[in-house]
Amino acid sequence: MYTKDGENYYIVDSHVHFWDGSPANQANRYGKGFTECFYDYHRNLSPEEWVWSLEKFGKYSEETLVEDLFEVGYVDKAIFQPTYLTDFYVNGFNTTEQDGAVAERHPGKFIVNGAWDPRDGEEGLGQLEALAERWNLRGVKLYTAEWKGSSKGWKLTDDWSYRYLEKCEELGVRNIHVHKGPTIYPLNRDAFDVADVDDVATAFPGLNFIIEHVGLPRLEDFCWIATQEPNVYGGLAVAMPFIHSRPRYFAQIIGELLYWLDENRLTFASDYAIWHPKWLVEQFVDFQIPEDMQSEYGVLTPDIKRKILGLNAAKLYDIDVPPSVAVADAPVESGEAVGSAPVVPA
Amino acid sequence: MTATVTLAERAWQALSGVRDPELDQPITDLGFVVAAAVRDGEVSVRLRLPTYFCAPNFAYLMVADAYDALLALPEFDRVEVRLTDHFAAEEINAGVAAEAGFAGAFADQATGELEELRRTFRSKAHLACLERTCRRLIEDGWQVDALADTTLGQLPESAERDSLLRRRAEMGLPTGAEAPLFVDDDGAPVPAGRLPERLRFARAVRVSIDGNAGLCRGLLRTRYGVTEQEGVS
Numbered sequence: 001m002y003t004k005d006g007e008n009y010y011i012v013d014s015h016v017h018f019w020d021g022s023p024a025n026q027a028n029r030y031g032k033g034f035t036e037c038f039y040d041y042h043r044n045l046s047p048e049e050w051v052w053s054l055e056k057f058g059k060y061s062e063e064t065l066v067e068d069l070f071e072v073g074y075v076d077k078a079i080f081q082p083t084y085l086t087d088f089y090v091n092g093f094n095t096t097e098q099d100g101a102v103a104e105r106h107p108g109k110f111i112v113n114g115a116w117d118p119r120d121g122e123e124g125l126g127q128l129e130a131l132a133e134r135w136n137l138r139g140v141k142l143y144t145a146e147w148k149g150s151s152k153g154w155k156l157t158d159d160w161s162y163r164y165l166e167k168c169e170e171l172g173v174r175n176i177h178v179h180k181g182p183t184i185y186p187l188n189r190d191a192f193d194v195a196d197v198d199d200v201a202t203a204f205p206g207l208n209f210i211i212e213h214v215g216l217p218r219l220e221d222f223c224w225i226a227t228q229e230p231n232v233y234g235g236l237a238v239a240m241p242f243i244h245s246r247p248r249y250f251a252q253i254i255g256e257l258l259y260w261l262d263e264n265r266l267t268f269a270s271d272y273a274i275w276h277p278k279w280l281v282e283q284f285v286d287f288q289i290p291e292d293m294q295s296e297y298g299v300l301t302p303d304i305k306r307k308i309l310g311l312n313a314a315k316l317y318d319i320d321v322p323p324s325v326a327v328a329d330a331p332v333e334s335g336e337a338v339g340s341a342p343v344v345p346a
Numbered sequence: 347m348t349a350t351v352t353l354a355e356r357a358w359q360a361l362s363g364v365r366d367p368e369l370d371q372p373i374t375d376l377g378f379v380v381a382a383a384v385r386d387g388e389v390s391v392r393l394r395l396p397t398y399f400c401a402p403n404f405a406y407l408m409v410a411d412a413y414d415a416l417l418a419l420p421e422f423d424r425v426e427v428r429l430t431d432h433f434a435a436e437e438i439n440a441g442v443a444a445e446a447g448f449a450g451a452f453a454d455q456a457t458g459e460l461e462e463l464r465r466t467f468r469s470k471a472h473l474a475c476l477e478r479t480c481r482r483l484i485e486d487g488w489q490v491d492a493l494a495d496t497t498l499g500q501l502p503e504s505a506e507r508d509s510l511l512r513r514r515a516e517m518g519l520p521t522g523a524e525a526p527l528f529v530d531d532d533g534a535p536v537p538a539g540r541l542p543e544r545l546r547f548a549r550a551v552r553v554s555i556d557g558n559a560g561l562c563r564g565l566l567r568t569r570y571g572v573t574e575q576e577g578v579s
Contacts, residue, residue, distance in 0.1 A: 033398035033433055044568040152455055217558040220550035252553045
């Protein structure tokens with residue numbers, strides 16, 4: 001819980017990791033490259049005082065994780081999003097089991113999400129069932145750029161992907177977090193293309209598709225799809241830290257998202273340990289759209305911030321929130337309708 | 347030695363015509379060109395990117411475009427372009443050097459060449475330029491309603507206008523004074539009723555491209571400890 005200027009904010013961090021990207025676990029140069037790539041994101045976009053050493057970043061302790069999120073970082077509930085990368089790391093980068101073991105030692109703090117890969121075929125469907133039962137899954141994280149032997153990526157519209165989505169529906173795993181990475185296959189298409197999200201969101205209206213990183217670097221494609229598909233959400237991991245280094249750009253991202261979607265379909269995330277929730281939460285609560293952009297984008301009210309920081313994710317995951325932070329469920333004015341004339345300065 | 351310096355400058359100039367297709371900015375401005383060395387009729391160029399996992403198709407396009415730009419110069423007998431610190435550098439470098447095409451470089455993975463990809467991003471770049479131009483007009487007091495009837499000839503001179511005309515020429519769209527300003531990817535005028543929506547989407551495209559360019563510059567600076575050349579509005 002975070003309190004500022006008499007306003008309370010219940011914090012759900014929708015995307016956290018407990019990974020091992022250390023040299024000892026790196027299986028090859030790809031693992032090394034992956035850890036270093038993450039580390040560059042971390043040190044490029046964090047305030048200087050929050051930058052870790054590469055050694056600590058590669059592998060941090062469970063104590064550090066729990067302290068950073070819940071004691072220092074104001075987080076009330078954190079959602080583990082696994083990223084297996086078993087072709088890059090000996091024991092995987094961050095598996096459901098590793099997350100689950102931590103969650104069981106800290107009851108009530110974490111939600112454990114699973115993962116699946118359509119290339120695992122029939123056998124994987126059975127594994128998903130077992131995983132869902134073992135960890136009481138409410139969501140999964142899918143990484144379409146994952147390598148698997150000679151295959152260098154997959155699409156949500158692959159035949160087997162539909163089978164897995166059907167299985168999710170059957171198991172009550174409603175929240176499908178999609179991370180678009182630089183998919184290798186097929187190389188001659190745009191790797192970050194989110195068109196496949198459009199298809200599955202239409203085919204599975206009972207599932208929620210939370211697009212991680214709000215589709216960045218294809219914010220516009222994500223917005224276009226989310227406008228048409230009410231069950232598509234935007235996860236703000238990676239977008240959040242721009243609030244510090246490039247606040248005007250952050251204002252534009254949030255402004256675009258609030259225009260094309262609305263305040264009920266955006267969820268806060270730190271992507272810990274890439275970024276620390278403490279400074280993200282503090283800066284977001286203090287943040288306002290710069291005055292010269294307000295005619296285009298409007299302003300961020302405490303209620304909008306409350307929804308983004310926790311209430312929207314709480315709804316997706318049926319998390320009980322204290323009455324002191326609830327926002328009345330009034331019909332939401334989602335801003336001007338798409339297609340209406342842009343505001344022209346007088 | 348003066349001649350050598352001039353040749354290196356010629357090479358640099360040619361490379362400044364190569365753009366990152368995704369960010370729509372010259373690779374020389376972005377800091378992707380480390381060095382262009384000239385020796386005995388050979389030019390040798392080293393490229394670097396913001397991350398180890400930058401999308402390989404865009405990386406390929408930049409290496410291939412740099413190679414073609416240098417090969418077109420009569421001053422050089424031999425051209426070498428080498429991408430470094432990238433997970434697919436070996437395949438890309440070998441494929442470009444052998445002029446094998448993209449599908450040749452990634453025989454197991456790619457299912458064709460990159461023309462469609464290039465078209466998609468040219469179209470995005472055009473849309474972003476169109477938005478910048480219209481934005482400028484609106485700031486100068488033009489009404490959105492009037493944009494549908496505006497022709498290129500009515501545009502006041504500006505950097506935004508020049509940039510838009512260049513993109514239109516690249517896409518094979520009309521660039522004459524009588525041609526309508528607001529056209530879709532095929533050159534058809536966008537009717538007044540649909541224009542605000544299209545302009546609104548163009549803004550999202552522009553925000554996205556500018557944002558990505560800023561992030562890529564930042565990551566490159568972090569990765570290599572270089573000073574950033576601020577050029578993004």
